[in-house]
Amino acid sequence: MTSSLLLLIPIALVFVILIGALFWWAIFAGQFDNTNEGGESILKDDDRPQTPDSSSREKGS
Amino acid sequence: MSLFSTPQALSDTDRHQRRHMLARLGLAWLAMMQVMMFAFPGYLRHEGMAPENLQLLDQAIILMNWVSLLITVPVVLYCAQPVWSGALNRLAQGRVSMDVPVALGIAVAFIPSVHTTWVGVGEVYFDSVAMFVAFLLTARYLELCARQSVEAGGAHAAIEAFRASMSERANRLAFWFVAIQVALAIVAGAVWWLYIDPGHAVPVMVAMFVMSCPCAMAMAVPSTVSAAHASLAARGPVSDSDVTQLVQVATRVTRQNLYGSVVWHLLMTPLAAIGLVSPWVAAISMLLSSMAVAGNAWRMYRQQLRTASAGWSTTVAQSGA
Numbered sequence: 001m002t003s004s005l006l007l008l009i010p011i012a013l014v015f016v017i018l019i020g021a022l023f024w025w026a027i028f029a030g031q032f033d034n035t036n037e038g039g040e041s042i043l044k045d046d047d048r049p050q051t052p053d054s055s056s057r058e059k060g061s
Numbered sequence: 062m063s064l065f066s067t068p069q070a071l072s073d074t075d076r077h078q079r080r081h082m083l084a085r086l087g088l089a090w091l092a093m094m095q096v097m098m099f100a101f102p103g104y105l106r107h108e109g110m111a112p113e114n115l116q117l118l119d120q121a122i123i124l125m126n127w128v129s130l131l132i133t134v135p136v137v138l139y140c141a142q143p144v145w146s147g148a149l150n151r152l153a154q155g156r157v158s159m160d161v162p163v164a165l166g167i168a169v170a171f172i173p174s175v176h177t178t179w180v181g182v183g184e185v186y187f188d189s190v191a192m193f194v195a196f197l198l199t200a201r202y203l204e205l206c207a208r209q210s211v212e213a214g215g216a217h218a219a220i221e222a223f224r225a226s227m228s229e230r231a232n233r234l235a236f237w238f239v240a241i242q243v244a245l246a247i248v249a250g251a252v253w254w255l256y257i258d259p260g261h262a263v264p265v266m267v268a269m270f271v272m273s274c275p276c277a278m279a280m281a282v283p284s285t286v287s288a289a290h291a292s293l294a295a296r297g298p299v300s301d302s303d304v305t306q307l308v309q310v311a312t313r314v315t316r317q318n319l320y321g322s323v324v325w326h327l328l329m330t331p332l333a334a335i336g337l338v339s340p341w342v343a344a345i346s347m348l349l350s351s352m353a354v355a356g357n358a359w360r361m362y363r364q365q366l367r368t369a370s371a372g373w374s375t376t377v378a379q380s381g382a
Contacts, residue, residue, distance in 0.1 A: 002120050009128055016095050016132065020088055027084045033067045033076075 068210055075209065082143075082205055086198045089140040092132045093191040099125040099132075100188040126178045129187040137171055141194045143201075159232050159279050162239035163197065166274035169243065173267055183263065186271060189344040193276050196351050204283035207290030216293050216304045223308045224286045227315050231282050234319060235275040242273030242330070249334040261336055268333045271343040277322035277350040284358035285315045292365035307365065314361045318354045325350050 026032065067079060102122050110118070144167065147160035167190055174185040250266030253259070289311045293299065299307075329346055332338050338346070 002117070002124070005121055005124055009124065012095070013128060013131070016091065020091055023087050023091070024084055027080050027087070030080075032083055033080075 071209060079205060079209065082198070082202050085140045085142070086195070086202045089136055089191065089195040089198050092136045092140070093188070093195040095132050096129045096136075096188045096191045099129045100185070103184060123178075123181050126185050126187075129185060130175060130178050133171070133174075133187040133190055136191050136194050137167060140198060141167060144194075144197070159228065159235055159275070159282075161232075162235045162275045163193075163279050165239050165243065166270075166276070167193065169246075169270040170267075170274065173263075173270070184267070186267065186344065189271055189274070189347070192344070192348060193274055196276060196348075197279055200280040200283040200287075200355070203287040204290075207287035207294070210290070210294055216299055216307075217290075219304050219308055220286060220289050220293070220311070223289075223311060224282060227282050227285075227312065231278060231315075231319055234323065235278045238278065238323060238326070239273050239275055242269065242326070245330065245334065246270050246273060253336070257336075264339060265333065265336050268338050268343040269330065272326055272329055272333055272338075272347060274347055275322075276347050277325070277354045278319060280351055280354045281315055281318035281322065284355050285311050285318065285361065288314075288358040288362040288365075292362050292369070295366055296369045310361060310365070314357055318357055321357075322350050322354060325353075 067076060071079070102118060102125055106115070106118055106122065108115075141164075144160050144163050148164040151161060170186045170190050170193070174187055174190070177183040177185050246266050246269035249269055250262045253265050254262035289307055292307065293304075296303075325346070329338060329343070333343060
């Protein structure tokens with residue numbers, strides 16, 4: 001049993017360190033600064049009816 | 062507007078401080094869950110087991126203790142860093158803040174555990190240390206969020222004044238509480254060592270050390286302050302008499318929390334001194350009292366929201382009539 005623990009526990013430790021490092025990176029990349037932003041973004045869409053002119057421009061771009 | 066989204070008009074240092082607090086909080090919770098998992102085999106151990114199982118379990122426990130130590134060191138050095146710097150700053154000024162008893166509490170649970178891990182015999186309390194730091198940081202992070210999301214104003218200033226006066230009282234209470242608890246722990250340990258049963262002296266002493274952690278007391282003021290700020294933010298504009306009433310309610314809830322946790326500890330201390338409370342029961346009792354403090358602050362927040370919405374609907378009814 002001890003030999004399997006000697007393998008599994010270091011793996012667990014590596015995972016913890018990896019998750020901790022990713023979490024750290026996510027915080028300082030600003031991902032948790034505004035957790036509402038993603039949800040609100042769909043409300044901030046440009047909902048004006050599209051004229052044929054603008055839709056053709058979108059297709060073109 | 063959520064409490065947890067960073068306000069737009071925040072200076073760069075405040076924003077940075079908030080990110081650091083969040084990193085400390087998240088890493089403390091991550092470490093806490095890992096350490097609790099590694100502490101589990103220690104709770105399974107009892108003398109009635111078959112000798113070969115006991116031997117195998119002891120080997121596993123020693124290994125897990127080392128891993129717990131490895132994970133707890135960053136919690137103590139990085140996550141709890143505001144506690145250490147706060148305690149040192151205040152001590153340098155010759156004053157006492159809540160950080161001093163908290164730092165003492167962390168040290169008296171952590172240092173014997175390191176010794177136990179090194180020697181390889183006895184129980185470790187890394188899970189208690191990680192839990193203590195994680196809960197304390199949660200309360201402080203909520204307080205920081207609430208403080209930053211409320212703009213400066215009359216109501217805000219009233220709550221800050223309330224926080225300052227309550228903190229003063231809570232700090233003094235917690236300092237004397239911890240000083241007396243640590244002294245009692247040492248006396249009880251010595252009495253067990255000399256007169257009763259030397260084998261029980263260390264568990265009794267550690268259980269009393271664990272209970273001397275002023276976790277619930279340290280959370281009493283920040284949790285009520287954040288509840289008060291959050292209910293203000295949810296209510297919108299308020300009158301002066303509403304603020305006075307809110308401060309009165311907050312004072313009452315903080316007092317309940319402070320004195321309630323002191324009474325709880327006072328009830329547990331004699332039981333621990335006569336050896337009825339093992340250290341892990343002490344850790345769970347500490348957890349329960351912190352939960353009760355957080356729950357009480359939450360109750361106050363809900364109650365304030367209800368009062369606010371009731372007041373709002375009567376206003377609407379009156380204006381409609």
